[in-house]
Amino acid sequence: MIEPILVFGIPVDFILFALTLLGVALFHHHTLPVALTGLGTIIVYKLIFTGFKYGAGVGGLGHHMAHEWVTLANLFLLLMGFALLSRHFEESRIPDEMPALLPDDWKGGLALLCIVFVLSSFLDNIAAALIGGTVARHVFQGKVHIGYLAAIVAASNAGGSGSVVGDTTTTMMWIAGVSPLSVVEAYVAAIVAMLVFAVPASIQQHRYSPIQKDPPKGLKIDPARVFIVAAILVAALAANITANLRFPALLDTIPVLGLAVWAVILLTAGLRSPDWKVMPETFKGTIFLLALVTSASMMPVEKLPLASWQTALGLGFVSAVFDNIPLTALALKQGGYDWGYLAYAVGFGGSMIWFGSSAGVALSNMYPEAKSVGRWITQGWPVAVAYVIGFFVMLAVLGWHADVPLK
Template sequence: MLTLVPTDLWAYTRSDGHSVAGIPIDFLLFAMTLIGVALFHNRVLHVALSGLTVILLYNFLVTGFKHGSGMGGLVAHFGHEWVILTNLFCLLVGFALLADQFERSHVPQLIPKVLSRGWVGNFVLLILVFILSGFLDNIAAAIIGGTVAMSIFNKRVHIGYVAAIVAASNAGGSGSVVGDTTTTMMWIAGVNPLDVLHAYIAAVVALVVFGIPASVQQAKHAEIVSADSATLHVDKARLAIVFIILVSAIVTNVTVNLRFNHLADHFPFIGVAVWVALIATSFWRAPDWKLIPGTAAGSLFLLALVTCASLMPVEKLPLASWESALVLGFVSAIFDNIPLTALAIKQGGYDWGMLAYTVGFGGSMIWFGSSAGVAISNIVHEAKSVGAWLKNGWHVVLGYVVGFAVLLAVYGWQPTPIGNSASTAAPTASHSGTR
């Protein structure tokens, strides 16, 4: 649920700076930062902040920023980005506290009663995450799935299954205009909600392809552990608090986008709504506020990478085609999908359902490729390793490719012009939803 880039993002023509073998130094610095994150996964925040500092200095001293040069350009850049960053920070930390409320409601411990043993029950949990993400924020869906998994597997969750939970949350929102940032952007820009619905063809196929191997991995790693239900009592107050927070986020998301879209650039409505609900309900049942420092550190890591991505000179995309849509999914694993989608909308000529699948699901291939992945890694710390994620979550990459191939074979490449609707805003206007 992020507020997106403004309509004049690329209004300023910055200096080309320098390049190596035709590659702008900005991208090389960003690539070095990502390599550092992959190699030093125990120091990811330090690496990300160091990389951001170097990129900011390079923009400040050499190329200038998208909105101007020098201090004025820097201030203008963050003047446009602060809503995105604030929303993301509020959601990541806020939903971590929501997860604490959900866990202390004792509902996760009771879920084994309705799940089958073995890989089938594990797969059912992924299906539930997939469904939840169709109408909830994908961070919330991933955190709920991760919280349940940590409970029912007695905190022994396989990295491959963690990757699958993230993938299920991202895939589940790909065909719904309220399930993901990218689809919400398209909706507000004038894309008919039915024109993204066919993303579910690929998403469902991908869920089967990555979900079954991940469920088998988890079954071999740790079985579902049933708690003594006779000693457990659902804390209905905490469960109600979870419901209130989620409803607050959903209602604010829809209301701002449909009624007050012109104000969405100027205030982090979604993040504030979550925190208003958290604080208001804390007098009923307080969350564990001690979780904030640790979660905030993990959240700052993603904010640093998002800021780095916002500084890259990405002014145009290749011509719209199914090949470019496929590649954008892989790019989305390391590059923020918000500006990518904004550019695609501005360019036009895309099959919006195919694009929604690729940029929405693509971030699942690496743990920091989506906010859902960063959020769940704050719960399962072992997930903060690119090598472990790729090695154990290989099925997510396979699922992405197979899902795309089936969508292309069954539905084909059907680009749709952006229509004129009452809710249409400028292509790169602000929206809610999370990557």
């Protein structure tokens, strides 16, 4: 790849990506065209001027996409598949029963966020966020505050940050040889952050639309749909653990997790038909995220600043606008991090903007009104505050213990 062209010391690639993100923030009713236009502009620029990481011209683009396709395919299959899972879960009537199980005041919203946090520690954070969003739609009678939606995403990302099976980035660390015990330290920051953002977000939601006190009469749970939901989640978890422990090479060649989810969806379609009507809108949201992830993967980020707690803190904010998967890969290659801090930063940091994590994009497909950077930041402000407080509490309690560079 040719050295990037600089304008005032900034690579043009980054300027184009920043303009794309600015366009998404300003024109939140037209996010897909903006993201696709940005991706197209970046590709044309790199074809003409700088080439790609793996070569110049169309051949370089082809090699680049061959390297990225598994990640993109997994995201596509998971976002589309978990949208169907959330509809199975909704039609099982379990969400309608939740008012009977949750406290009646603002603590009901807090309890729901805690459930999302726990689910995400062993499930994919997309699934945890969509389950939380589905329950919220029912217990708050369809009126969910954007600040509370941000809290659901934050709870799903926080819950996965300390578990090697809870998030793609922590799984990458596990594959690279980082001990699961090093990653679990992230829960020191994640639990503190959870307490900081969950309480004000729950009170905010209670004032906006209180929790429904009693479930509708005569509800009947659909056991077939409950079985389908459980089967999809178990398949995703089993595929993740089995592939990482027994067949790690497969993870670089086929989208194992996404295929496992879709295998169960299709095999159980005869038992209960999926709600295919959600696919068109979900497809648009999914392509939007894939456009941003592909754009981010083309940025000339070959080197990070020296590993330190300050760098780790900064990576959390970068993760809000920049895909955390390549950031994690670079950090693993560089080494020298305290991996619990990195897991927390790249896992939780994306919660600060709606498109900063796949969980946020998935939930915004369910709640289109959340696709506003301004409203997400102003109404979901406790999330950013929680990120910083959680990080510094972790630093005060555990200190920074840099690991040796990984081979």
